[in-house]
Amino acid sequence: MHLKLPIHSSQRVIVGLSGGVDSAIAAHRLLEQGYAVEALFMKNWEEDDAEGYCAAAEDLADARAVAERLGIRLHTVNFSAEYWDRVFEYFLHEYRALRTPNPDVLCNKEIKFAAFLDHALGLGAETIATGHYARVVADERGYHLHRGIDEDKDQTYFLHLLDQEQLSRARFPLADLSKSEVRTLAHRLGLANADKKDSTGICFIGERRFSDFLARYLPREPGPIETPEGVPLGEHRGLAYYTIGQRQGLGIGGVSQGREAPWYVAVKDSVNNRLIVVQDSRHPLLMSSGLEALQPHWISGQTPKPPFRCLARLRHRQPLQPCTLIAVGADGCRVRFDEPQRAVTPGQSIVFYQGTECLGGAVIERAFTTPSGG
Known part of the structure; x- marks a missing residue:
C-alpha cells in the first residue's frame, strides 16, 4: 500500500532555486499545495568568476526575479569550499586515474541533499525541494525513488546515491509533469525564464570547452593514436582527456584507412600511453x-x-x-x-x-x- 507524503499548510520547505525554469515551477507548485515556501540560491564555484563561464550573477538575478514574482523569500549561500572538497577533488582524482567520473551524481549526494539540506534545516525548514524530474513514494517499508513521468527528462540516474534520510526530507514537485508542461506553466505565470535554456556541462561549473578547462588542473601528456593493429593515426593530448566510445574531438579526420567512417575511442592504454581507436561503433x-x-x-x-x-x-x-x-x-x-x-x-x-x-x-x-x- 502506498502512502501519500504528508502535506501540511504549516510545513516549511526551502526550494533550491537555480535561476532555471524547473526549480521556479517546483516552487510555484509547492505554494499551490499549501506549503510555506522559501528559496535558496547556491553558489558553488568561484575559481574563475572574472571569466564569466558560470554566469552565476545572471542565474542569481533570474532566481531573484522568480522569487519576487512568486512572493517568496530568497536566501543565498556559498558552498564553494564544500563543492571543492566533496566533489571536485574526487572529479580530478578520477581523471588522473584515467577514469571518467560523473560529478552530477556526487554533487546531488554531497551538495544538494547534504550541504543544502543541512543549511535548510538550520534555517528552520522541515523539507527541501528541487526541480528534478523524479518521484518519491513512501510506504511501510520506507522511502522509494521512482522515475518521473517524463522519461526523456527523468533524473533518477543522478539521484541514485540518496539514502532514506535524504529522501524523507526531499520533495520533487515536477514528478508528474513533462518539460513542455513546465514551460507552458511558466509562460502562464509570466516568468521571465520560461524559455531559458537548460543548463548543461559540469554540475555547478557550467558550459565551457572541457579540454581547456581540464588542462588547468591536469598536465597534458601527449602520445600516439593507433588502430588495434598498431597503425599510427595521430597524436592525443593526454589519455585523461578522452572517454570510451568518444567520437568527436579526436583530431584524425581524413585518415580513413581505406574506409570513410568515424573513429571511436576503444582503449586507453596507460602502460604505453596509447589511445586505441576503431571505426566500427560496435567493434568487439x-x-x-x-x-x-x-x-x-x-x-x-x-x-x-x-x-x-x-x-x-x-x-x-x-x-x-x-x-x-x-x-x-x-x-x-x-x-x-x-x-x-x-x-x-x-x-x-x-x-x-x-x-x-x-x-x-x-x-x-x-x-x-x-x-x-x-
Missing part, C-alpha cells in the same frame, strides 16, 4: 557482456541477494537494459547483461531499476566480455 573492443562495479549503494539499505534480475542503465537517458546481478557484496558487484553493451566506461555509474523504481547503483570499475567475467 567496444562491446561488453558484463562489468564489475565498486562502491554499491542501495537506496533501501538492503543488499539484494544474487542472482538478482533487474534493469540497468550505464548513462543518463540510455534505454533500460535487462541484466543479472551475479555477485553482490559490501564493496562491489558483478553484472551480466542479456545483450552486450557498448562503451562501458570506468568511473561512470551503473544504476539499477525494477519497474519505475530506482534501486541504487555503483561505480563501474571494468568491463568484461565473457559470461564468467574473466
